[in-house]
Amino acid sequence: MKKDFNHVESLYWVFTQLCNDDCDHCYNDSSPFGARISKEDCFAIIENMPDRVDRLILSGGEPLSEIKLLYAILDKIQEKYGDETQVMLQTNGDLLNKEKLEILIEKGVRRFDIASIDRYHKKAGSRLAELGEIFESCGVNGTEKDPLIEGGHYLAENPLSWGYWGATEEMWLGGNWARGKAVKNDIYKKDPDHNFCNILSGARNFLGGYDDIPNEFSIQLWRINPCCPGTHFPMGDARKEKVVDVLERASKNLVFRMLNEGKPLKMGEHLGVSQEESKAKNADLKNICLYCDEFMKCHKDEIFDKNGVMATDAIS
Known part of the structure; x- marks a missing residue:
């Protein structure tokens, strides 16, 4: 296990649960009525983040549904970390256009992951070709589809890239966490032999010590968690604690x-x-x-x- 917790490889932050979509399998209850936090809370959370974060993933909800807040967060991240942190954005892509993409790039986003290319989301992947054209027009490389960015520093060699994925019967539906609407709609995975904790997005390696998956923890709005699904009680409150x-x-x-x-x-x-x-x-x-x-x-x-x-x- 690592000793220096002021330097982490990856931080996954859901800063809003507001979303233009209302997917049945959403683990964090994102929807047009999803939970939100204030800009002041978001700034306090950024101030309380570790001094060094190699990769910061911003997600939701739909980040572009709170576009002004997203821009403010990106400015604050740039102020704190400069170009030392690889900023990634997970979005369903529904609200993305060329004008917004240009601003996001200007504000430091270096990786875009479209997490909606499947039949369960509102657009069901119908915008994929259009999104590809938008990314290409802004010089964003689309040849690297892997959202994990093996080795953690792919973005340093390819400063602008995008990829996509979506829910399948094996993952997100077939491997869904027992959280949020997945529980309410009874579509979470029922298999006691499936150890979510031991795989990417699970808790394994959130404190470090392993080389096969990223050293990553999550913040759901303000809740500091060892994993993306989050433990029943959070480890802490990122608005109030370092x-x-x-x-x-x-x-x-x-x-x-x-x-x-x-x-x-x-x-x-x-x-x-x-x-x-x-x-x-x-x-x-x-x-x-x-x-x-x-x-x-x-x-x-x-x-x-x-x-x-x-x-x-x-x-x-």
Whole structure:
């Protein structure tokens, strides 16, 4: 596990849940009525981010549905990090045009990922060719489709790029997190053997120590999470706390250390909950995210203090 939490490889920030679409499988309840936070809150969150962030992914909701806020955030990020941070934007592309793209590039966005090319989104991928033309007209390279950017520094060699993907029966629908509208519409993945925690966007490696997937954590609006789905109780509030302090506390908490290893069924061993008991409960719930929620609710007093601050354990 890493020691310097003031330098992280990747930070995924959902700064708005407002969206022009209303997809049935959306894990964070994004919609035309989605939750929002103020510009002041967003600026406070940026101030509380680590001093070095190699890659900052801005997402939603639909970021372009709050275009003025997005522009203000990008200006603030440029002010804090300059060109040292690779800024990526995840968007459904519905609201993107050439004028907005030019402004986004001017404000420092270097990677665009269109995350809606499937039959579940409103446009169902119908704008893909048009978007390709818009990107090409602005000199944005479309040959690199992989949104992960292997090695983390592809953008340094190819300063402007875009890619696309969408929901499939294997992922987002077939591998959907038990969160938000996916739960309400009963379309989350029911497979106790599927360990979301151990793969990209899960908690594994949010504290570092592995080289096969990015060292990444997420902020959902203001909630600091070890993963994109988010734990039932957040690790901290990015509006009020330095993220580095929250990550350092997590590194001393045995529950979150197990999440960092991608082993949620071992979260409770130090509390007397055996892996066999955890497996049985997970089998009943049929989803590792639901098991994680259940565990956190049952053991909140051991994981957090009376003020909701993550507790630390004595680690030799």
